[in-house]
Amino acid sequence: MNENLKIIKLKNRTLLELEGDDSREFLQSLVTNDINLISKEKSIYSALLSPQGKYLYDFFIFKNTNNNIMIDCEKNDHKELIHKLNIYKLRSKIEIRVNNKLDIYSIYGKDLDTLTSNLKVNYKEGFTKEVSDNLFFIDPRNKNLGIRNYTSKLMQEFSIIHTGTLSDWHYVRIENNIPYPYNDMDKEKSFIIENNFEKINAIDFKKGCYIGQENTARQKYRGTAKRQLVVGKIIGDEIFNGEKVFYDEKVVGTVRSSSKDLCLVNIRSEIYEKCKKNKISIKIKESELIFI
Numbered sequence: 001m002n003e004n005l006k007i008i009k010l011k012n013r014t015l016l017e018l019e020g021d022d023s024r025e026f027l028q029s030l031v032t033n034d035i036n037l038i039s040k041e042k043s044i045y046s047a048l049l050s051p052q053g054k055y056l057y058d059f060f061i062f063k064n065t066n067n068n069i070m071i072d073c074e075k076n077d078h079k080e081l082i083h084k085l086n087i088y089k090l091r092s093k094i095e096i097r098v099n100n101k102l103d104i105y106s107i108y109g110k111d112l113d114t115l116t117s118n119l120k121v122n123y124k125e126g127f128t129k130e131v132s133d134n135l136f137f138i139d140p141r142n143k144n145l146g147i148r149n150y151t152s153k154l155m156q157e158f159s160i161i162h163t164g165t166l167s168d169w170h171y172v173r174i175e176n177n178i179p180y181p182y183n184d185m186d187k188e189k190s191f192i193i194e195n196n197f198e199k200i201n202a203i204d205f206k207k208g209c210y211i212g213q214e215n216t217a218r219q220k221y222r223g224t225a226k227r228q229l230v231v232g233k234i235i236g237d238e239i240f241n242g243e244k245v246f247y248d249e250k251v252v253g254t255v256r257s258s259s260k261d262l263c264l265v266n267i268r269s270e271i272y273e274k275c276k277k278n279k280i281s282i283k284i285k286e287s288e289l290i291f292i
Contacts, residue, residue: 002111002114003162004109004111005108005109005110005161006107006108006109006161006162006164006165006168006169007105007106007107007108007161007162007163007164008106008169009103009104009105010104010105010106011075012074012075012076013073013075013104014075014098015072015073015099015100015150016070016073016078016081016096017064017068017070017071017096017097017099018068018070018094019066019068019094019097020093022092023069024036024069025092026089026092026094027061028207028210029211030085030088030210031046031047031048031061031210032046032048032203032204033045033061033203033204033207034204034207035069038061038063038069040130041127041129042127042128043060043061043062043126043137044061044062044126045058045059045060045061045141045200045201046058046060046061046202047059047181047192047202047203048081049210049212050211050212051211051212052188052212052215053212053213053214053219054188054189054190054191054212054215055185055187055190055195056084056188057074057080058074058181058202059071059072059073059074059081060072060140060148062128064135065130065135070099070150072148072150074182076182078098082098101152102151102152103151104148104149105148105158106139106145106147106148106149106169107136107146107147107149107158107161108146108147108168109146112143112146116147119131119157121138122138123138123143125138125139125140125141125142125201126138126140131155132155132156133152133153133155134149134153134154135149136148136149136151140201141178141202145169145173145176167259167260168259170257171260171262173257174231174257174259174262174264175231175262177229178196178200179195179196179229179257179264180257181195183241183256183257184229184241184256184257184266191215191216191227192216193216193225194226194229194266195229196228196229198220205220225269226268227253227266227267228267228269228272229256229264229265229266230264230272230291231262231263231265231291231292232255232262232263232264232265232289232290232292233261233262233289233290233291234258234261234262234263234288234289235261235281235288235289235290236286236288237285237286238258239258239263239284241255241256241257243255245265245289246282246284247275252271253265253267253268255284255289265289
C-alpha cells in the first residue's frame, strides 16, 4: 500500500443530473467553460455568474454512462443552484434532479503519477475514465489536487488507500493557489478573474456568450482587474478567514482559507507585487504574513 496517497469522502458535495436533449445547449449559454469539451475522456470545472459577471456558483461537469450531464456542486448550495437553473430553463427539454446514488471521493498525495500509471490514465487535468463502476477524473483545476471519484462502491485500487483528512487536502489546494469559492469568495461580489479562475481552467474565452461574459472578458483583455488571489505564509498564530489586510493603515486585502502555515489572500495587485519584491511582511494581530 502506498503511504503517500490518501483518500477522503467529500460529504460537502452533491451531484445533480441533467437529462434531456437540450442539456448541452442549455448549459453552454450559461456557464464560463465550454460544455462541448466534455466527453467520456474529458471533464471540466466551471462557474455560473451574475449578469454583472460576479461569482454565484462553481462546479465540476462531466458525462455519466447514460450520457447525462452531471454537476458536482457544493451541498449547501445545491437547492439554490437547481432553482437558478430552473429559472433559465424556460421551455428547454431538460430534467434537473439530485443524484443520491453515488458518493464523491478525492484521492491525493505525492505518488499520483504512479497510481495513474497503474490505472493507465493520462495524468492530465480533466482526463476521465470509468473502471468497475468507478467514474473518475484528474482534477480539472490542477492535477496536483488528485483524482475525483464517483461511485457507490470503491474499486480495489482505491479502497486500499488510507483515509486522509480534509485539512491536509486543503493544504494541497492552498499550496497550489486554488480557491475554495464557497468560503473564499463572496456571492454577487467577487470576480472570478481576481480569484484565479482562468489559471484553474474554469474559463473558455473562445466559446462565445454566457451570462457575465462581457465583464469577464473586459477584465482579461483590458486589464481592469485590480486584485489577485495569492499564497501567504503565516508566521505565528492562525489567521482566520475574513481578517482584513492593512498596508499604510489602509485595507488592501482579505485573508481567505488557511491550513497550517499557509493561507490564501485576496489583495490589491500593486501591494502584493511591492511586498513580494521587497520581502515586506504584513502584521495581522499577533502574526505575520509573508507572500511566497
